[in-house]
Amino acid sequence: MHLYKGILAALGATLLLKIATVVPALVLADIIDNLAASAASSQLLLGAFICLVALQASMTPLQAWCLARLCQERVKQLSIRWCRELLDKRFEAYGQLHGGTLVKVLDRGITAQERWLGFLIGSAWPVLAEAAVLITLFAYLGATSVLIGLIPLSLVYLWANDRLVRWRRPHIEAVNAREDELAEQWVDTFASATTVKLEKAEDAAMLPVNQTLSHYAESAVQVAYSGGWIQSLRTLFIGLGSGGLLMWGIHDQGLATPQLSLGELVALFTLVSGLLAGVAQLAEAWRLVDQFRLDKRKLEHWLQLPSFGPARITEPTSQGKGAGLSIAPCQLRARDTVQLHIEEPLVLHKGERVALIGPSGCGKSTLLHTLAGTIFPLRKEVHLQGRCLASLDAREQFSRLRLCPQDTHFIPGSLPRAVLFEQAHDRAQIERWLERLGLSKDWYELDLDARAESISGGEARRLTLLRLLNQPGEFNFFDEPTAGLDAGSAERTWDLLFEAFNGRGLVCVTHDQSVLSRFDRVITMSEGRIIGQMQTNIAQNPPLAGAPYTLERPCVAMGCAAAPGFQCKCKQCGGCCAAHRDARPLLQ
Numbered sequence: 001m002h003l004y005k006g007i008l009a010a011l012g013a014t015l016l017l018k019i020a021t022v023v024p025a026l027v028l029a030d031i032i033d034n035l036a037a038s039a040a041s042s043q044l045l046l047g048a049f050i051c052l053v054a055l056q057a058s059m060t061p062l063q064a065w066c067l068a069r070l071c072q073e074r075v076k077q078l079s080i081r082w083c084r085e086l087l088d089k090r091f092e093a094y095g096q097l098h099g100g101t102l103v104k105v106l107d108r109g110i111t112a113q114e115r116w117l118g119f120l121i122g123s124a125w126p127v128l129a130e131a132a133v134l135i136t137l138f139a140y141l142g143a144t145s146v147l148i149g150l151i152p153l154s155l156v157y158l159w160a161n162d163r164l165v166r167w168r169r170p171h172i173e174a175v176n177a178r179e180d181e182l183a184e185q186w187v188d189t190f191a192s193a194t195t196v197k198l199e200k201a202e203d204a205a206m207l208p209v210n211q212t213l214s215h216y217a218e219s220a221v222q223v224a225y226s227g228g229w230i231q232s233l234r235t236l237f238i239g240l241g242s243g244g245l246l247m248w249g250i251h252d253q254g255l256a257t258p259q260l261s262l263g264e265l266v267a268l269f270t271l272v273s274g275l276l277a278g279v280a281q282l283a284e285a286w287r288l289v290d291q292f293r294l295d296k297r298k299l300e301h302w303l304q305l306p307s308f309g310p311a312r313i314t315e316p317t318s319q320g321k322g323a324g325l326s327i328a329p330c331q332l333r334a335r336d337t338v339q340l341h342i343e344e345p346l347v348l349h350k351g352e353r354v355a356l357i358g359p360s361g362c363g364k365s366t367l368l369h370t371l372a373g374t375i376f377p378l379r380k381e382v383h384l385q386g387r388c389l390a391s392l393d394a395r396e397q398f399s400r401l402r403l404c405p406q407d408t409h410f411i412p413g414s415l416p417r418a419v420l421f422e423q424a425h426d427r428a429q430i431e432r433w434l435e436r437l438g439l440s441k442d443w444y445e446l447d448l449d450a451r452a453e454s455i456s457g458g459e460a461r462r463l464t465l466l467r468l469l470n471q472p473g474e475f476n477f478f479d480e481p482t483a484g485l486d487a488g489s490a491e492r493t494w495d496l497l498f499e500a501f502n503g504r505g506l507v508c509v510t511h512d513q514s515v516l517s518r519f520d521r522v523i524t525m526s527e528g529r530i531i532g533q534m535q536t537n538i539a540q541n542p543p544l545a546g547a548p549y550t551l552e553r554p555c556v557a558m559g560c561a562a563a564p565g566f567q568c569k570c571k572q573c574g575g576c577c578a579a580h581r582d583a584r585p586l587l588q
Contacts, residue, residue, distance in 0.1 A: 021130070021274065024052040032263030071117045079110050082303060088394075090308045090376045091369075105180065109299025112292030115285075123285035127278040134275055142259050143268060149244055150272065154279045157237040161283040164233060165290045168226040175223050176298075178216035185209050230287060234280045241276040245269055308376065310393050324350040325371060325401075325475050325505065330381040332366065338528045340366045340378075346530065348475065353498070353506045355516055358525035364509045365406070365479050367525065371507060372403040372477045384474070402473035406480050406509075408460040410448045418448040419463050425470045433469055436496045437462040438489050458484040462493060469496075475505030482512055494518065 027049045083106070138147045189196070189205050196205040249265045252258050260268065325348040332340040340363050348354055348371070356364040370378045373389040380390040389397060410418040416425065431441035439462060448454065448463075455463075461484055468476050481497060482490035494515050497506065508519075516522050517536055524532040 021133075021271075024049055027052060029261065029263035029267035032261075032266055067118075067121050071114065071121055074117055075110065075114045078113055082106070082109070082299070085303050085307070088307045088309075089305050091374045105298050105302065108176070108292065109296045112289075112296035112299075115288050115292045116296075119285040119289045123282050127275075127282045130275055130278050134271055137271070138268075141264060141268065146245060146248055146268070146272070149248070150241060150275070153237070153241055153244070154276075157233065157279065158283055158286075160233055161230060161286065164226070164230050165287050168223070168230070168287075169290070171219060171222040171226050174219040175216065178212055178219050181212045182209070182216060185212060230283075234283065237283075238276050238280060242269075242273060245272050306376075308394050310391050324348050324352070324385070326383050327371060327378075328381045328383075330378055332370070332375065332378055332528075339363060340370060340528045342367075342381075343529065348505060348507065350474070351503050351505060352521065353501075353519045354508075355519040355522045356507065356509045356525060357511070357513075357516070357522060358531075362525045363528035364525050366528070367523075367530075368477050368479055368507060368509050369403070369405075371475070372401050373397050374403065398473075399471075400474045401477070402468045402471065402475070403477045404464055404468050404479065404481065406483065408457070408464050410460075410463075412447075412449050414447055415444050415463070415466075419466055420470060421467075423467075423471060430466060430470065433466060433496065433500075436492060437465070438492055439463075456484075458486075458489065461485065462489070465493070465497070469500050472501060472504055475507060476501050478506075478508045480509050480511065482510065490515075 031046060031049060086106075135147060138144055185208055189209060192205070196202060245268070249260075249269065252260055253262070253265065327342055327346045329344060330340075330342050331338065356368060358364055366375070369375050371382060373379050373382055373392075380388055382389045384392075384397075384400060389401075392400075411421060412418060415430070416422060420430075427444065431444055434441050434443050439459065443463075446455075461481070465478070465481060468478070478497070482493050485493060490512060494512075497508075498518060510516075519536055522534040522536060523530055524534070
């Protein structure tokens, strides 16, 4: 209802302004026709003319305010909605939404919507309103023949302008593509500026930027050239319209009984000139709309990317009921490479502490993100307490499955905003956790920027842990929580994690061999596959006790001489291997 009121107010103000534009022209006609009359009459008309012009001038800001307020309110609503929609996309989409390109396309898409609304509200409607007023005036003055000539001319001009705009589209697309490339290259270049400077590689770093700038300059020249044809057409249209009106006026005044007085002819010429300028403005607005419509089309493509949310599940939901978190056999491929291959069902029990180890690039983080439900194609293979993750909405899933990725990102502001994102929290508890992590409680008031450039990487890493500490889930996933920390800081961090998440599922990717004995289970990965599981505390996990093991190296437990590749059923194997790490048994 509020939107409709704004539309009516804006359109009404425009119509009143167009009517107010006509009245001074008619008064001007009377002034010219009565020049030979009394001076008092002329002065009175002149005073009325000045008052009407002042009234028109005072109404112009009102019209601009109404139109701009209506347009910007709508643009604001759409911009908020679009940004929110982008945040709702699947995690895979963010790999496509590169920083520089995303900002450029989002900005141009919002500008395109603003231009489109401006075209409808600020150009199309005023021209239509002015045309309606002039049609009435022409009929009143008996100059309909002028209107009959102007309408076809205007339609032909708008059609020709549209043809030129369509011909110009590839040039605009080329410029936009170069702008996107430049935005991405500038972000990448200046992000690595420190390394570039240290290696004295400024020329090499600028080479792709220079090439793109050359292509951009060529495309911009084409855009300017095609734009020149559009301006030429505009000049031709206004010239033909004005010339045609003058010819009609000369012919009319040459008649024995002219249809119009000299003053009316001057007023008509003034009004028609305004109409021609309005039609030309309409064509120019259409050119801009078409130009930005290409930008909006790309934004719309991104907005149409699939959102993260529940899907219809036809399989029974009883799979893995009561088993905690489970993943069925599945495979994830990308670019003809196997990123993850689960050959046997994997079950994580409630409250179990699990470490994922293996060489870099072996699939540890991929498995971690799969279990956390962020890899959308595999969500249907993961079940939480018997419910398929694909049937959960994002809010429920990420309340029960909490993930702390390896990258550190913040929102500018103090710790409650930058780190905790304004989530409910106990300040005293946060300050205690800060001190446990080797940071002082004064960090609560510290202002951070988005990249946390004012603090070290290890400090930023520890701050991100506060998010899961503050709002833990049933299962809590950490991707290298002690990366970049010295031994003392790492030990304090592990102590806090094991204490805070006691009784909750804790799954960590780590290269820290010294902490493995504190986990209930250690899963070893290689080339996207689970190649081994080591039970470090059999007593706490009875379902795994007594299971046969296949050894990579000979078991060194007393009385057990199982060789590599053979099964070992000795009851001491798990404890011995966990304590001495001389053998690494793999659960079959």
